[in-house]
Amino acid sequence: MINVQPLRQSEPIHIENLRKSFHAPVANKEPHYIIKDINLTIKGGEFFILLGPSGCGKSTLLNLIAGFIGKTEGKIALGGKEIQRPGSERAMVFQQADASLFPWLTVRENVEFGLKMKKLKKAERHEISSRYIELVGLGGHADKLPKELSGGMKQRVQLARVLANDPAILLMDEPFGALDAMTRRTMQKELIRIWRQTNKTVIFVTHDIQEAILLGQRVGVMSVGPSSQITDLHDIPLEYPRDLSDPKVLELLGTIQNHFDE
Incomplete structure (x- = not known):
């Protein structure tokens, strides 16, 4: 686990x-x-x-x-x-993942976006994003763009990005x-x-x-x-x-x- x-x-x-x-x-x-x-x-x-x-x-x-x-x-x-x-x-997860994901960023880059805004170092961002990408079941998809993902996978990315910022x-x-x-x-x-x-x-x-x-x-x-x-x-x-x-x-x-x- x-x-x-x-x-x-x-x-x-x-x-x-x-x-x-x-x-x-x-x-x-x-x-x-x-x-x-x-x-x-x-x-x-x-x-x-x-x-x-x-x-x-x-x-x-x-x-x-x-x-x-x-x-x-x-x-x-x-x-x-x-x-x-x-x-x-507090963090919101919306019905339409397309509206919240940046289409030009990979799965990992989307998940790390908030962490980058917090100015976390690259190694720390990578460790956190890897943890949550794995948690939502997207291991092996970190380098894909949103257009390469199904609707369910996009929602997983949105959820991973929210979780990576650790809202209560x-x-x-x-x-x-x-x-x-x-x-x-x-x-x-x-x-x-x-x-x-x-x-x-x-x-x-x-x-x-x-x-x-x-x-x-x-x-x-x-x-x-x-x-x-x-x-x-x-x-x-x-x-x-x-x-x-x-x-x-x-x-x-x-x-x-x-x-x-x-």
């Missing part, structure tokens, strides 16, 4: 009465909130799923946690410090949504393996109930927007790896599906 020791210890994320509107307030009218009155604590090292239909504000909540956008009301804090801007302890928290916005079913299942298994080896906090956005149950320790179900809220929290007390034919998994699928059928 590859020895990967995270340098940072994950702290809990506390969210209290969080609201977000993208519109200026109108006199005597309730603001048009995308999300409203979100209350949630995500534990350090937890694999947490944000589950809900398209347009319910999942990505908005993720971007608030990332610090990419500011809140309208309420509180969102990492440990005891309020989140007001992006920070190196991975924010993942439907990262496997653009992949075919077989590649998606492979990447789900790989992500669980990597999470268990690195003990990062993972906050993962999806609208796929099966994916939520296969991956998460807890699932937060969001209501249809606007003014979306987290209406239910489900613990998923199942061992990994999980099997969709397991009666316990099927029971959870039915329970969570009921939220969207009501």
